[in-house]
Every structure is written in C-alpha cells, then in structure tokens.
Amino acid sequence: MRDSTADSLHRENDARTTARRRFLVGGATALASVPLLGSARAFAQPRSIADPAQPPVPDDYLPGPDEALQWLVEGNERWVSGQLLHPHQTVARRMAVAAGQHPLATVFSCIDSRVPPEIVFDRGVGDLFVVRTAAQTNDGLIQGAVEYGAEESVTPLVVVMGHQRCGAVTLAVEALNNGTDVPAHLVDVVEALTPAYDAAKPLPGDQVDNTVRAQIRLTADQLREDPLLAPLVGEQRVRVVGAYYSLDTGCVEFMLP
Numbered sequence: 552m553r554d555s556t557a558d559s560l561h562r563e564n565d566a567r568t569t570a571r572r573r574f575l576v577g578g579a580t581a582l583a584s585v586p587l588l589g590s591a592r593a594f595a596q597p598r599s600i601a602d603p604a605q606p607p608v609p610d611d612y613l614p615g616p617d618e619a620l621q622w623l624v625e626g627n628e629r630w631v632s633g634q635l636l637h638p639h640q641t642v643a644r645r646m647a648v649a650a651g652q653h654p655l656a657t658v659f660s661c662i663d664s665r666v667p668p669e670i671v672f673d674r675g676v677g678d679l680f681v682v683r684t685a686a687q688t689n690d691g692l693i694q695g696a697v698e699y700g701a702e703e704s705v706t707p708l709v710v711v712m713g714h715q716r717c718g719a720v721t722l723a724v725e726a727l728n729n730g731t732d733v734p735a736h737l738v739d740v741v742e743a744l745t746p747a748y749d750a751a752k753p754l755p756g757d758q759v760d761n762t763v764r765a766q767i768r769l770t771a772d773q774l775r776e777d778p779l780l781a782p783l784v785g786e787q788r789v790r791v792v793g794a795y796y797s798l799d800t801g802c803v804e805f806m807l808p
C-alpha cells in the first residue's frame with residue numbers, strides 16, 4: 552500500500568470535491584478541449600450536487616454522465632503529468648465496495664498491455680467496469696457485458712477506447728491489404744475489424760491509425776444503437792463516447808458524438 556488509508560481516502564474525497572467545483576463553475580481547464588454536449592445534462596442524479604456545503608462525496612455517490620467523463624479527463628491528466636493520486640487503491644476501499652459497487656464508467660478497450668484503463672484514468676477498485684478484447688472488437692457477449700453495467704449498476708458512462716499503433720488492427724490491415732490468411736480465431740478478429748478497414752481505406756494518411764479511429768467510432772455507434780442502451784442514451788442517463796489513447800504521451804483524446 553502506497554500510503555495510509557486515511558490519507559488516500561481524504562485525497563480522493565478532495566479530488567472529487569475539487570472536480571465537482573471545477574465542473575460547476577464551468578472553469579474546468581480539463582474540458583477546455585472537450586466540447587461536451589449540453590453540460591446542463593451532466594447531473595442526471597442531482598442529489599446533493601448543488602449544495603456547496605456538501606461534505607466529501609460518499610463511496611456510493613454516482614455521478615451523471617458528464618461528471619463521470621470529467622473525472623476520467625482529470626484522471627488522465629494526472630497520468631499524463633505524473634501527478635497521480637492512486638485513488639481507491641486501499642484496503643479500506645476494498646472493504647467499502649465488498650458489499651456493492653457503483654462504477655462511474657464502463658471502459659471497453661483493447662487488450663494491449665500498455666493501455667490498462669484503471670491506470671491511464673488514475674482510478675481504483677470499484678471505479679470502472681472494464682471489458683477488453685483485441686482492438687476492442689465487439690460481439691454479443693461484449694455488448695451484454697456493457698448492457699449489464701448500464702442496466703444493473705446504472706453506470707452512467709461508456710467509453711470505447713482504442714489506441715495508437717494497435718497491433719491487432721495492424722495485423723488485420725496487413726491481412727486484408729495482402730489477402731493473406733491468419734491462423735485460428737484470429738480470423739474472427741480480422742472479420743470483426745473489416746468494417747473499420749473498409750471505412751478507413753479510402754482516407755488519406757496512416758491506414759492503421761485511420762482504421763483504429765474508425766473502429767472506435769463504429770463500435771461506439773453500435774453501442775449507442777444497442778436495444779437496451781439506446782433508451783438510456785435517449786434519456787441522457789447514459790452517454791457513450793469514443794476515446795483514442797496515445798502510447799507516446801499517455802493522453803486520451805475523447806471522440807464525442
């Protein structure tokens with residue numbers, strides 16, 4: 552354990568309070584480059600948030616979609632700058648969430664060992680549902696997992712995160728460009744990436760990077776149209792956003808609809 556339980560929880564509560572204040576005053580520097588769609592809709596669950604005297608946020612506090620996004624933006628800023636808080640990584644947190652969880656987001660991302668969601672967003676235990684496949688390729692099981700988070704735990708934010716120089720995307724692009732076969736179930740990965748490949752192929756620039764971005768966009772669109780998620784998105788209870796992670800800088804670029 553890096554630090555005392557009390558210190559860690561105190562810092563986490565401070566961080567949340569600070570994030571909420573910055574969001575409320577509309578001066579969030581972290582969001583200066585993230586054009587949120589209608590920030591007023593951030594507070595789908597308005598309990599206590601308008602009260603400036605509200606004490607530190609309890610463990611079961613669940614933000615609205617835009618506030619959850621704000622927390623991830625700020626966590627990623629800490630990862631980029633090295634000013635990490637390591638929130639919710641204590642024995643006390645483990646015990647606090649043993650009986651129930653209230654994750655603030657579902658992150659559907661690539662299996663790449665260099666892109667661990669809890670680390671790149673500086674979060675901890677009980678904060679994120681994480682679903683990972685090669686190049687965040689989607690299928691019914693994946694979609695069911697994302698549905699579970701939104702429906703059963705009322706998780707307000709879904710992030711589809713791809714990344715720079717994705718190996719699985721590179722494999723698929725090379726196989727499809729050259730008409731070569733890939734072994735075993737990698738065929739399924741290539742097949743799942745074919746729509747993104749087709750969408751990106753006419754574009755100028757780096758074909759792999761364009762395919763990564765197309766895969767993020769298409770997968771986020773699929774989730775927005777999911778029969779269970781679509782009504783929640785329509786009611787602004789859940790927000791689905793794309794995200795592109797830079798291996799070089801550690802920065803997450805959100806791709807908002």
Ligand SMILES: [Zn+2]
Pocket residue numbers: 661662663685686714716717718719720
């Ligand atoms: Zn990857």
